[in-house]
Amino acid sequence: MRAVTLFFCALALATVEGHMRMLEPPSRTSMWRFEEFAYLNPEQTATDDEFWCANIRQFESDERCGICGDPVADPTPRAAEYRGRFWRDVSVRTFTAGQTIPIHLESYAPHGGGVEVHFCDTVPETEGCFRKLVLGNGDTFWPMRLGDGDFDIQTTAKLPDGVTCEHCVIRMHYRGAQHWGNCDSSRTCECDPNSGNPPGGMGCSEQQTFRACADITIR
Numbered sequence: 541m542r543a544v545t546l547f548f549c550a551l552a553l554a555t556v557e558g559h560m561r562m563l564e565p566p567s568r569t570s571m572w573r574f575e576e577f578a579y580l581n582p583e584q585t586a587t588d589d590e591f592w593c594a595n596i597r598q599f600e601s602d603e604r605c606g607i608c609g610d611p612v613a614d615p616t617p618r619a620a621e622y623r624g625r626f627w628r629d630v631s632v633r634t635f636t637a638g639q640t641i642p643i644h645l646e647s648y649a650p651h652g653g654g655v656e657v658h659f660c661d662t663v664p665e666t667e668g669c670f671r672k673l674v675l676g677n678g679d680t681f682w683p684m685r686l687g688d689g690d691f692d693i694q695t696t697a698k699l700p701d702g703v704t705c706e707h708c709v710i711r712m713h714y715r716g717a718q719h720w721g722n723c724d725s726s727r728t729c730e731c732d733p734n735s736g737n738p739p740g741g742m743g744c745s746e747q748q749t750f751r752a753c754a755d756i757t758i759r
């Protein structure tokens with residue numbers, strides 16, 4: 541009986557801790573899960589779904605996060621960044637300009653909000669270099685319903701026409717919406733104007749945010 545109880549506690553913990561990882565293209569921090577990259581001796585981390593700005597909740601536009609989700613206070617290059625501890629000198633996928641590429645994201649925590657996929661055509665990747673890609677739903681934002689179960693997101697992203705690069709970066713940017721905050725212009729903000737002064741709502745202001753970066757080539 542005790543063993544059973546322990547088992548379920550462990551399961552519950554895993555569920556609480558799981559957030560979001562990028563499996564396609566394989567991110568620097570998830571590369572170790574792929575046999576094809578074993579020769580690079582990638583660093584392993586079971587919390588590749590928790591590159592979450594050291595859990596500093598982010599405004600919709602916010603620079604208190606490492607470019608690839610590391611703690612912003614870490615010295616650069618941070619672990620998940622170009623030439624950081626997880627980075628390997630490899631392009632995990634090669635595409636052609638303008639191609640519609642597969643995107644596979646995995647989450648075990650229903651935090652609502654939504655995901656964006658960003659693209660930078662050079663390394664080292666910089667915040668200003670990233671642009672949003674159009675996803676399989678025709679939008680640059682993939683909404684996630686708060687309270688839904690596990691997410692296995694299989695979609696696509698459209699690379700820019702005419703852009704080639706030996707070293708470019710795809711980034712997952714997932715910002716949840718399960719916290720109450722002061723109303724702001726966040727896309728996820730469900731402002732209740734009668735909730736107080738200042739008014740607040742779910743998904744407003746600061747929210748847990750997760751990132752992952754993958755190295756690709758476009759020919």
Ligand SMILES: [Cu+2]
Pocket residue numbers: 556559649651748
């Ligand atoms: Cu969380």
